[in-house]
Amino acid sequence: MTASLRSTACNPLTLLESSSTLREVHQIHCQLLVRGLLGDPPYLSKFVAILALSQNNPHHLPYSRLVLAHSPSPPTVFALNSLIRAHSNTSSDPLQAFHFYRQILHSPSLSPDNYTFTFLIRASSNLPTAAAAASAATHAAALTRGHELQDPDIVTKTAMVGAYAAAGEIDAARKLFDDIPHRDDIAWNAxxxxxxxVGRSKEALELFSSMQIVGVSVSExxxxxxxTACAQLGALDQGRWAHAYIQKNKFQLxxxxxxxxIDMYSKCGNVGRAMEVFRSMPxxxxxxxxxxMSGLAMNGAGKQCLEIFDLMEKKELKPNEITFVSLLRGCSLTGLVDKGLEYFDSMKSKHGIEPWPEHYGCMVDMYGRAGRLEEALNFINNMPFKPHAGAWGALLNACRIHRNIELGELAQSKIMDIEVMNDGAYVLLSNIYAEFRNWKAVSTVREVMKGKGVRKEPGCSVIEVSGEVHEFLVGDKSHPMYCKIEAMVGEINGRLKVAGYEARTNEVFFDIEEEEKENAVSWHSEKLAIAYGLIVLNEGIPIRIVKNLRVCWDCHDATKFISKVFDREIVVRDRNRFHHFKDGLCSCKDYW
DNA sequence: GTTCACACTC
Structure with a gap:
């Protein structure tokens, strides 16, 4: 052992930081007891804190609680704060944080400080339900105001902004944020x-530009x-700008x-650039x-997605559940069924990972898309737990692709047993009926929906033009350039007709309100966005659209025609994957 | 001490 190592080893607490087994911790604990160091409350607190916050072994946290509970001297706020912090960070039970908070409140000699509240708020935001988190955050806020902490510091306030946001109370978070007198960069970041x-990406970007106007420093x-906001919006221009900013300001990658x-480039449809970043990362x-892997999968590069996974295995890196969701989706979207089954089986046998409902959903989707509906149904029936709505949803979608009414009706009724208000399930079933031109059944589904008060989520498409994001809804007339857009849609329809395109109206009959039915095909939100793109984007610049729903058959067909007739590349990101349209063809090969 | 990354039948 070298001299420097020995001197580190002399300090038991330094040694404790790198201990990963309980045996090592026991040894250090004994040593401290023998040397009488634990009689000193600050020293004991430090010991408890290091142990509680150690990520080396899940048993360290319970051990630290025992140490504190059996200590002869009363705990300090520092020690209890550390336990609150530990439970707010990693514990699967953030409510435990409140147990230690009560301990502080009940102790006559202790009172909570700003650290206590910061960690408690963090614990609140990790509570399982938004309602619980919101009420806890409110509680913490009330306590803070009622307490001698008349003036909670900026750290506490920032944590509260984060807690409200995590609870979905984003407007309350904004109110708090606006009330912080001297906001620092971290408050802006929060x-x-x-x-x-919460997906309010446009507002995220707007706030970011205000931040720059105010001159607050921008960090990683x-x-x-x-x-993240650019990825959600599919705002490639702004994402590129952010990448350039990183390079210009020499941020470490x-x-x-x-x-x-990687996520931003993938979700903006530029998977090549995403992979460049991936390869360049140290x-x-x-x-x-x-x-x-997920980026490759959603862009239809299933083979590469599998290659990346194989490389990962070769490097002996441990995949997690989400890695497998990405992998199985890659297999599913490219029709690699047998490979997918192999990977699915390897989850448990090779990696010791228990499949989630989501993984079963991917498998059902995989069999279903490939037209192997019986096997898809078998897979559902052999799930080790009660199938979730997603598994039946995957089957239902497969029944739409492969036109199977009986199985589709079964899947839809199973979904209704689980989620009565699932609008997607009604729409898929009615689309199946529409494929068979069974309008009576279509209108029955419609009536049932109306009776139950289920509404179809409205379609929405966004397009980014010179860094600005424009949103279009179905039949939306609110855009300032609406007149020109309307004229362009007319031109599109005219030129498509000449080119031999015929509208398929089967699916759309259900998509919109009765009175709009006539024009429905022309007015799906992505058509408005594409028309706008054709008006404002110069020739040769691809039109990039992000849509919240799945592309319908008609829009898919029409977009293929537009890409040819207008000689324009069009990239559409729908709810779960990309369509790259060029010269009248789509990268998905009509398989989605 | 506070802020930040992967998925999800649709």
Whole structure:
């Protein structure tokens, strides 16, 4: 042993930080007892804190609780704060944090401080339900105001902004944020992250530009949230800008930042660039690999997705559940059924990972898309737990693709047993009836929906033009350039007709309100967005659209024609994958 | 001490 190592070893607490087995911890604990160091409350607190926050072994946290419970001297706020922090970070039971909080409140000699509240708020935001988290956050806020903490510091307030956002109370978070007198960069980051997190991406980007106008410094965390927002919106221009910002300001390409970049490029349809980032990253973790795989899968590069996974195995990196969701989706979207089954079986046998309902859903989807409906049904019937709505949903979607009414009706009724208000299930079933031109059945489904108060989620498409995001809804007339857009849709329809395109109206009859039925085909939101793109984007610039729902057959056909007739590349990201349209063809090969 | 990354039948 070298001299420097020996001197480190002399400090038991330093040694404790790297201990990964309970045996080592026992030895250090004994040593401290023998040397009488634990009689000193600050020393004891430090011991408890290091142990509680150690990520080396899941048994360290319970052990730290025992140490504190059996100590002769009363706990300090520091020790209890550390336990609250430990339970707010990693514990699967954040409610435990409140147990230690009560201990502070009940002790006559202790009172909570700003640290206590910061960690408690963090614990609140990790509670399982949004309602619980919201009420806990409110509680913490009330306590903070009622307490001698008349003026909670900016750290506590920032944590509260994050807690409200995590609870889905984003407007309450914004109110808190606006009330912080001297907002620092971290407070701005928390608010931007909050918007990104709940999917209010446009507001995230708007707040980011205000942040720059005010002149607050931009950090890695800011850019990560901005990239997340760009990914959700499919805002490639702004995402590229953020990437350039990273390079110009010489930010280190950390694992988090690189992963966010991969995700952004993938979700903006530029998977080639995503893979360049992936290859250039000096350090990667399971998030990085999973993101790359998911990006390849959603862009239809199933083979490469599998290659990445094989490479990961070769490097003996441990995949997690999400890696397998990405992998199985890759297999599913490219029709690699047998390979998919092999991977699915290897989850348990080779990697010791118990499949989630989502993995079963992917398998059902995989068999179903391939037209192997009986096997898909078998897979559902042999699930080790009660099939969730998603498994039946995958089957129902397969029944739509492969036109199977009987099985479709079964799947739909199973979904109704689980989720009465599942609008997607009604729409899929009615689309199956429509394929068979059974309008009576279509209108029955419609009546049932009406009777139960189920509404179809409205279609919405967004397009980014020179860094600005434009949103279109079905039949939306609110855009300032609506007149020109309307004229362009007319031109599109005219030129498509000449080119031999015929509208398929089967599916759309159900999609919109009765009175709009006539024009429905022309007015699906992506058509408005494409028309707008044709008006404002110069020739040769691809039109990129992001849609919240699945593309309907008609729009898919029409977009193929548009790509040929207008000689324009069109990239559409629908609810779960990309369609790259060029010269009258689509990258999905009509398989989605 | 506070802010940041992967998926999900649709």
């Amino acid at each position: 608010m931007i992250a909050g918007y990104s997190h 965390a800011t850019i990560v949230s901005v990239l 950390s694992v988090t930042l690189g992963t966010a970049l 350090e990667k973790n399971v998030y990085t690999w999973s993101s790359a």
